[in-house]
Structure formats: C-alpha cells, structure tokens
Amino acid sequence: MSEKARNLKPALLVVALAAIAAAFGVYLKGEGDGKVEPAATQASTAAPQNAVTKVLSTGTMTAFVVKADRKPVPEIAFLPENGGETSLKAWKGRVVLVNLWATWCAPCREEMPSLAKLQTEMGSPEFEVVAIAVDRKGLEASGKFLKEVGATALKLYADPSTEMLGKFQAVGLPSSILIDREGREIGRLAGPAEWDSPDAKALIKAALAEK
Known part of the structure; x- marks a missing residue:
C-alpha cells in the first residue's frame, strides 16, 4: 500500500x-x-403507573385480582348503625375496603377479626374498612355477630335487601372490594383472607400512596 x-x-x-x-x-x-x-x-416525565399492580397479589393476597380498567362502584343504599340510609358516596375521597359478609357465613366468622385488626391498625381519615352485612336479619343480628367474633372495631352496616351481591357481581361471601379515592374499584378478593397480614397492609399502603 x-x-x-x-x-x-x-x-x-x-x-x-x-x-x-x-x-x-x-x-x-x-x-x-x-x-x-x-x-x-x-x-x-411520563405519568406514573397506578401504585397498585399485580405484583402486590402475592402471599396472603394471591387471590386479589387487580382491575386493569377501573370503573366506578355501584351506588347502593345501605343502613348504618344509627339508622337512616347511606351509600359509598359518603366515602368519596378516601380509600375503602368494602367487605360483604353475613351472619350465617362460616368463613366470614373466621375472617372478621382480621378485618377488625386492619381497621384498628390502619383506619384513619384516609382509609376505612366498611364491612356490610348482606343479611336479611338486619342490623340487630349483625351487631350481635360482630360482638361474638370480637370485631367491634368495625362500624356496623347492613343491607337487608341483599342487593349488594348482585350489584357488585359478588360470586359469594365473603367478598372484599378495594376502592380508590375516586370511587373506582381497584380490585377484589373472593373468599376469606388474612387482612391483618403484612401482604394485605402493603396492598392498602399502595392504594393510599396513589394520588
């Protein structure tokens, strides 16, 4: 070269x-x-993803199904302990764990104490466990049940019409539906769960972290 x-x-x-x-x-x-x-x-600079993802469906929360598309929960009137009527609109702006149960439900009896512990440890102006007795026996029998199982940390609510089951498309009891501050369903868990477990608390904390 x-x-x-x-x-x-x-x-x-x-x-x-x-x-x-x-x-x-x-x-x-x-x-x-x-x-x-x-x-x-x-x-x-992209918008962050929702804090609650399928990654949190683990351990005691393995059965928790996260909704890919969040939709507003149905507005159904139910009874508070002090009488009158209320609906989930009253909780708008807060994260809510709605639990549907009944006095005749054996798995509900096992689960209820853990829900009460979750309310005791994490209940705040930002979060509440709203346990609704879908039971034709009404408030008196439901209140007695909560005392029997040691779950008096939960406020008493009841739906004697049992319309909640159909409106929420719940396949059975107990059923738990986690709702965001906008009144939309984050996800749900069918059947009993350990709601005072670290996995459950991590799920609730993630929902509270959403803005």
Missing part, C-alpha cells in the same frame, strides 16, 4: 465519524423548535 493511501485512512475515519454525529443530531431534532428530548428524559 502506498504512503498516500495510508495517509487517507485517518481522514476518512474523521469524515465517517462526523457523518455519524450529524445523523445522530438529526435523529434528536424534530419540528417546531427543533429540539426533542432523548428517550430517557421523555420516560422520566
């Missing part, structure tokens, strides 16, 4: 590098002001 050819190699390398740099510069430019942020910067 001649000396002239050898001298051309560095020059050609410089030209090639310049061309690559120019091409990369064009890739980062767009219309308008001619500036487009690199992909990494764009990702950092």
